[in-house]
Amino acid sequence: MQTLVEDFLQYLRHERGQSEHTQKTYAALLGKFLNWAQIQKLTDWKEVELKHLTAFLMFERERLVEVKEGQSPRKLSSESVYLEIAALRAFYKFAENEKILPLNIAESLSLPRRWKRLPKALSDLEITQLLTLEIPETPRTLGDQAVLELAYASGLRLAELRNIRMEQLHLEVGFINVIGKGNKERVVPVGSKAVQALQRYLESGRPKLVTPRSPANVFLTMRGTPFAAVTLWKRIKDRVKRSGVARNVTPHMLRHSFATHLLEHGADLRVIQELLGHANISTTEIYTHVSGSRLREVHRKFHPRG
Structure with a gap:
């Protein structure tokens, strides 16, 4: 499973010309899913079904993020969940286009509405x-x-x-x-x-x-x-x-x-x-x-x- 993620990152780097920052972000987001999949005893992308992706996202929504000492525990932001869904969808689109996986099951994942932060400008x-x-x-x-x-x-x-x-x-x-x-x-x-x-x-x-x-x-x-x-x-x-x-x-x-x-x-x-x-x-x-x-x-x- 890790090998296929590496192939995807190579595709981002060489064919899509994505920045190093984007590559690192996708690597970290997909790495979270791989860690979760390992715990679930999933060893091949072909074993992964939509119910697994949904369960992973539910797990992430409820997961408490690490905070500094003295701060109150908090859950993952909707922005972070948005990025995780976007990473999975991009990965599956690549795998389907390259005919590595027969079906893009991630296209059924709905992206939560993003909160548009108004950019701050100096006077x-x-x-x-x-x-x-x-x-x-x-x-x-x-x-x-x-x-x-x-x-x-x-x-x-x-x-x-x-x-x-x-x-x-x-x-x-x-x-x-x-x-x-x-x-x-x-x-x-x-x-x-x-x-x-x-x-x-x-x-x-x-x-x-x-x-x-x-x-x-x-x-x-x-x-x-x-x-x-x-x-x-x-x-x-x-x-x-x-x-x-x-x-x-x-x-x-x-x-x-x-x-x-x-x-x-x-x-x-x-x-x-x-x-x-x-x-x-x-x-x-x-x-x-x-x-x-x-x-x-x-x-x-x-x-x-x-």
């Missing part, structure tokens, strides 16, 4: 505060400035920021080529402020970080190596703390701010979809809720009878 004032230049200018501060300016100017994901390479920059004409999810390429404009920050970093910061073993990644650590996700995340968090912005800012919040501010200033939703690299417009439509909230706030504040 214009918070963005200004966060992007204020740090003095003195060092390779580290220049790099941090360039990362933040690019994240907000172009709405890049954390992985896209980490992996962007020198040949993808076309600063003289104000755009970059981005390799997004599923190895899909898109062209994204870069604002003048971000271009200036990148040029300062490339001229005065990055050359001092480069070693003979450094790759062509734009952003390098103080050792001249590419950033790991957790390292870049921490660098951004440290910069946020130094800037005095009180909120818990994540790299993805800069991406949300990029999309929200574009929409609030009149950008077309289809254009925002293209810039964000969303495969489906429904993913981008969540920003219309953000914009609606903003409209209600403005109405209450400025209308005489608001």
Whole structure:
């Protein structure tokens, strides 16, 4: 059973071009089912029936998750159950298409309705505060400035920021080529402020970080190596703390701010979809809720009878 899961993960990696994070998520989710199946004495995927998948999901819904000492025990969130069902359905679809299993029994599993969390965006004032230049200018501060300016100017994901390479920059004409999810390429404009920050970093910061073993990644650590996700995340968090912005800012919040501010200033939703690299417009439509909230706030504040 484990071998077939490995084949599925290879398919995600090489044929679907899924990110390493997605592969690890699917591996962990399917690993939970394999552990449960072992306890149930199931040794072959052909032995698994719909009743087994349903029993596993019932078990997961009732399972108490591990919490820190002092916290109250809680059950698995509906979001986590959603992901487990999605993983099983994706696996069975693969197995059926490859004619490894005769029937996709997981297609009968219904996905619970997902709670749409409205993405949090920074205010214009918070963005200004966060992007204020740090003095003195060092390779580290220049790099941090360039990362933040690019994240907000172009709405890049954390992985896209980490992996962007020198040949993808076309600063003289104000755009970059981005390799997004599923190895899909898109062209994204870069604002003048971000271009200036990148040029300062490339001229005065990055050359001092480069070693003979450094790759062509734009952003390098103080050792001249590419950033790991957790390292870049921490660098951004440290910069946020130094800037005095009180909120818990994540790299993805800069991406949300990029999309929200574009929409609030009149950008077309289809254009925002293209810039964000969303495969489906429904993913981008969540920003219309953000914009609606903003409209209600403005109405209450400025209308005489608001």
